[in-house]
Amino acid sequence: MDLLELRGKIDEIDEQIVALYERRMDISRQVAEYKIGTGKKVFDKAREEEKLRKVKALTHNEFNSHGIEELFEQIMSMSRKLQYGLLTEHGSIGRLPFIGVDHLYEEKARVVFQGAEGAYSQAAMIQYFGDKINSFHVDTFRDAMIAIDEGSADFAVLPIENSTAGIVSEIYDLLAEFENYIVGEQIIKIEHCLMALPGTRTEDIETVYSHPQSLMQSARFLNEYGWQQISMQNNAFAARKVADSGDKHKAAIASEYAAGLYGLEVLVKGVNQSSTNSTRFIIVTNQKIFLKDAKKVSICFEVPHESGSLYHMLSHFIYNNLNMNRIESRPIEGRNWEYRFFIDFDGNLSDSSVKNALRGLREEARNMRILGNY
Known part of the structure; x- marks a missing residue:
């Protein structure tokens, strides 16, 4: 049998695979409609694990077993995306506990920054809020987070990333620790x-x-x-x-x-080596609010310590056509070699595609939190 004949047979099999895939997705749609009617959850981890064991047992060697596992993980992932989408269409996506607002603050708002008078954080604060803002400063980033957490300040200005030195890891850890939320950002040029x-x-x-x-x-x-x-x-x-x-x-x-x-x-x-050195500051509050025209969402979550876990979480952005523009990881305290992931992506909490992705992540990831929309 020559190469053309072999390729012809592959084409025939592929046509059958496509037809069977579409048939399977049609049944998945029916399953979704049943779940909508009964209030059942889309993601059933035990059911999927049992399914993977069964299909792997049908193969005849280890290579094929691994390949079938990857294939069916993707098929089931696509099935879940379809079902999440149908839930959204039926208005069953649920409301996110964030309120869209036209304005973040009034003139009487009180702002805290870390450092002393003359800090870059103060410069970022003035650029974002103006020079007439009521403000005070504290010694540490934690003190700033505590100030808004306790209500002695309405907003805090914190550096989260420098274009030369990278992320400020302590800020990521504090965002995971405190129930505070990002509502804005300000980038300023740094000249040391x-x-x-x-x-x-x-x-x-x-x-x-x-x-x-x-x-x-x-x-x-x-x-x-x-x-x-x-x-x-x-x-x-x-x-x-x-x-x-x-x-x-x-x-x-x-x-x-x-x-x-x-x-x-x-x-x-200008003693810093980069002439384009800039620092990105975030504006944080303890209120679950976001500007109605916000364009970036920040979240964090944990994943099971298993092969492919992060990949499956990221697929929610791919299949909802959301542009992910940053991912960072931080070790989880007390759990060696386990990590919390921080992700920024384009979107607004009122967008159906964002709600769809967040619902999938909430069901499948561990401890998923929305850190803000800004």
């Missing part, structure tokens, strides 16, 4: 400056203070010198420490605004 007491020369400097990420972003510049580098909670704290020390052997890396605020002299501007 080396600063010290007036009259200081670079050859006088022995120690440089700054936030760990700022030291990392300025590593190329700092590597030219043998200065001791000391991490601080915030760049503005570093500038204030140098100003209070009265010591010309100390310098800080912070913003030009912080230098002016604390009476320091800028020795070198």
Whole structure:
């Protein structure tokens, strides 16, 4: 039998597979209609696991057994997507506990940021809320989350990602820990400056203070010198420490605004190696609200420690035509080698495709949470 004949036989089999697939999906549609009428859940993990065992037992070698498992996992996944879609069409998708609003805040809103006066977080706050906002600052990111959690502030401004140094992992962990929600974001350009007491020369400097990420972003510049580098909670704290020390052997890396605020002299501007260095800040509140024209959704969830688990969760975005633009993972405390995944994707909580995807994720993932729509 030549190649053309073999390919012809494959084509015949493929036509049968397509016909059987469509027949199976038609029956899945009927199953969905039954579940809608009886209130049964779409995802039945025990039923699917038993199905996989049965179809694998029909094969004759390990290679085919593995292939059939993957094939039927996909078929059952598609069946669930069809059923979730029908639930949406019948109005059975349920309401999400978030309220769409036209405006996030009023002039009397109180905002908290981490750091001291002159911090980049303060600059991000002013760009987002304006310079007449009622604000205060705290020492740590956790303090900021506690402030909005307890109601002493309406919003917090927190850095979540830098274009050079990457994510601020502590913020991701705090988002998972606290029942607070992202309602906005602000990106600001970062230009780090080396600063010290007036009259200081670079050859006088022995120690440089700054936030760990700022030291990392300025590593190329700092590597030219043998200065001791000391991490601080915030760049503005570093500038204030140098100003209070009265010591010309100390310098800080912070913003030009912080230098002016604390009476320091800028020795070198733009010490960060990237001229396009930017930081993305998120605006967080303890209210389940979102702007009606919001365009990005953030969620987090956990998955079973099994092969293919994450792939199946991500398929909800694929089959609902949702553009996923970020995925990060963080270890789960107390559970070695298990991870929580954070995902950003385009959409609005009022969109049917978003509701459909979230319903599937809620049923199939562990501890799925909507972190915000902004």
